[in-house]
Amino acid sequence: MIALEDVTMFHPKSRKRTLLLDNVTVNFGAGEHVGILAAQGTGRSTIARLLSGIEDPDHGMVKRHGSTSWPLGFAGFLHPFVSVADNLKYLAELIGLPAVELIGFCHEFIGPEFVPFKKVQDLAPAERLALAYACSIAKHWDCYVVDETVSVGDKEMREKCDAILAQRTQSAGIVILSRSVPTLKSHADRYYVLLGQSLRPCTDLDAAADALTMHRTDQAGQSEVARFSRTK
Amino acid sequence: MMTVPTPSLFSRIGTLVRRERQTRFAGGALGLLWAYLTPLSWIAFVVIVFRLLGRVPPIYVAPEIFVATGVLPYIIFRQTITSLGRTLPANRYLRYIKPVDENELLMASAISELINAFIMSAMVFLLLTTVFGIPGPHQLGGVAFVFGVAWFLASGVGRLFAAIGRASDSFARAVPILLRPMFWLSGIFYTATELPGSVQDILWYSPTFQVTELLREAYFIGYTSPISDLYYPLLFGGICFALAFPIEKAILKNGLSRERL
Numbered sequence: 244m245i246a247l248e249d250v251t252m253f254h255p256k257s258r259k260r261t262l263l264l265d266n267v268t269v270n271f272g273a274g275e276h277v278g279i280l281a282a283q284g285t286g287r288s289t290i291a292r293l294l295s296g297i298e299d300p301d302h303g304m305v306k307r308h309g310s311t312s313w314p315l316g317f318a319g320f321l322h323p324f325v326s327v328a329d330n331l332k333y334l335a336e337l338i339g340l341p342a343v344e345l346i347g348f349c350h351e352f353i354g355p356e357f358v359p360f361k362k363v364q365d366l367a368p369a370e371r372l373a374l375a376y377a378c379s380i381a382k383h384w385d386c387y388v389v390d391e392t393v394s395v396g397d398k399e400m401r402e403k404c405d406a407i408l409a410q411r412t413q414s415a416g417i418v419i420l421s422r423s424v425p426t427l428k429s430h431a432d433r434y435y436v437l438l439g440q441s442l443r444p445c446t447d448l449d450a451a452a453d454a455l456t457m458h459r460t461d462q463a464g465q466s467e468v469a470r471f472s473r474t475k
Numbered sequence: 476m477m478t479v480p481t482p483s484l485f486s487r488i489g490t491l492v493r494r495e496r497q498t499r500f501a502g503g504a505l506g507l508l509w510a511y512l513t514p515l516s517w518i519a520f521v522v523i524v525f526r527l528l529g530r531v532p533p534i535y536v537a538p539e540i541f542v543a544t545g546v547l548p549y550i551i552f553r554q555t556i557t558s559l560g561r562t563l564p565a566n567r568y569l570r571y572i573k574p575v576d577e578n579e580l581l582m583a584s585a586i587s588e589l590i591n592a593f594i595m596s597a598m599v600f601l602l603l604t605t606v607f608g609i610p611g612p613h614q615l616g617g618v619a620f621v622f623g624v625a626w627f628l629a630s631g632v633g634r635l636f637a638a639i640g641r642a643s644d645s646f647a648r649a650v651p652i653l654l655r656p657m658f659w660l661s662g663i664f665y666t667a668t669e670l671p672g673s674v675q676d677i678l679w680y681s682p683t684f685q686v687t688e689l690l691r692e693a694y695f696i697g698y699t700s701p702i703s704d705l706y707y708p709l710l711f712g713g714i715c716f717a718l719a720f721p722i723e724k725a726i727l728k729n730g731l732s733r734e735r736l
Binding site: 253255260292295296297298301310311313314317319320322324325329333334336337338339 | 480481482486487490491493494497498501567568569570571572573575728730732734735736
């Protein structure tokens with residue numbers, strides 16, 4: 244369960260206090276599959292980190308019951324100069340999994356392309372993405388947070404990703420932030436739209452997408468007017 | 476898949492220390508050896524300069540050990556501060572793995588430097604006693620304790636600098652420049668006994684000079700410093716450490732952090 248109580252959050256950018264969430268109160272229950280429709284550039288990744296517990300809100304409180312994943316597929320913590328096996332060993336110790344099991348899971352998930360003694364910097368981009376995805380889904384979390392990346396790699400790997408995510412979320416929750424309506428529809432059954440620094444519940448995603456487009460067009464129009472007024 | 480409880484703080488710090496030691500100098504052929512080669516080359520360089528200038532240590536000891544007792548605490552001070560300054564930007568993505576946080580990363584980095592400090596010092600003293608036949612420390616426990624004091628002082632200052640560095644890239648880049656005068660103020664080339672009283676009074680405020688004097692008192696039999704004060708570097712480090720937290724809180728609260736996750 245993740246509950247946001249009167250949460251206000253600014254974009255974490257020095258001296259530019261762009262508001263992302265304004266006094267938001269929302270509750271994602273245990274085991275719920277929630278989709279958040281969010282346009283590009285609205286702070287989707289920051290909100291994903293907030294839900295994962297990686298960032299704290301500027302005001303308000305985020306309550307969590309149970310474990311929450313980091314955004315699926317994130318690869319930043321894999322050290323490029325260290326072997327895959329050593330990276331996995333450290334990760335296993337930090338998240339509370341036996342190293343042998345984490346390495347075994349990654350091997351099974353990635354298949355013959357899994358090369359434990361290769362340094363991460365020597366992996367092909369697709370291999371690295373697959374490894375990062377396997378790392379993030381290896382542990383049984385109570386809630387999975389997705390920041391646009393639902394699956395990675397080629398068609399076969401994407402199918403594997405979809406299958407494991409579906410299997411994991413049978414007994415766990417998921418909060419998925421995306422700008423894609425079909426992606427949200429295929430993974431969630433309750434929806435919100437991030438509109439005007441607020442998370443608004445919605446039942447019709449297509450209508451929400453239209454509203455989002457209109458809102459952004461309106462905003463763009465307003466800023467054009469403001470720019471025109473300044474230049475005059 | 477078997478799930479075990481979230482690892483304890485102690486266990487996480489242990490993992491982060493091992494990771495830090497593996498990755499600190501990763502990418503180069505010599506790896507962690509750089510942590511020990513740097514002080515050795517510094518000592519060699521300063522001894523050569525000492526000999527070229529015809530300088531004689533103010534205490535009746537070999538120049539090699541006189542320089543080593545000055546350079547080692549300074550290097551511990553400098554390397555610990557540098558390491559704490561780089562660990563947050565370098566390892567920021569480890570914060571995705573909750574509950575790892577900034578304090579754990581900094582603590583792991585400081586502990587890693589403490590381990591380096593003891594290995595480096597043992598290597599230097601062993602080399603000097605076996606190769607140059609220089610007598611070992613008069614009080615081994617005292618010497619080890621003073622290295623601990625140097626590390627504590629550096630951890631406090633480094634924690635403060637790391638906190639300020641979260642707001643200012645310029646400050647983080649200026650730290651090596653800020654530390655440069657400490658090389659001359661640490662008593663690497665001189666002792667307090669040969670300084671005039673007025674200079675002694677001023678240098679009393681240099682915490683690294685205090686540490687060097689304490690180390691030489693512990694290492695050299697019969698050497699007593701007119702200025703050494705154990706409490707000063709401890710207090711200095713402790714105050715810096717305590718100051719780091721409200722400063723960091725203010726930086727984060729006002730959105731002044733330059734970090735991007």
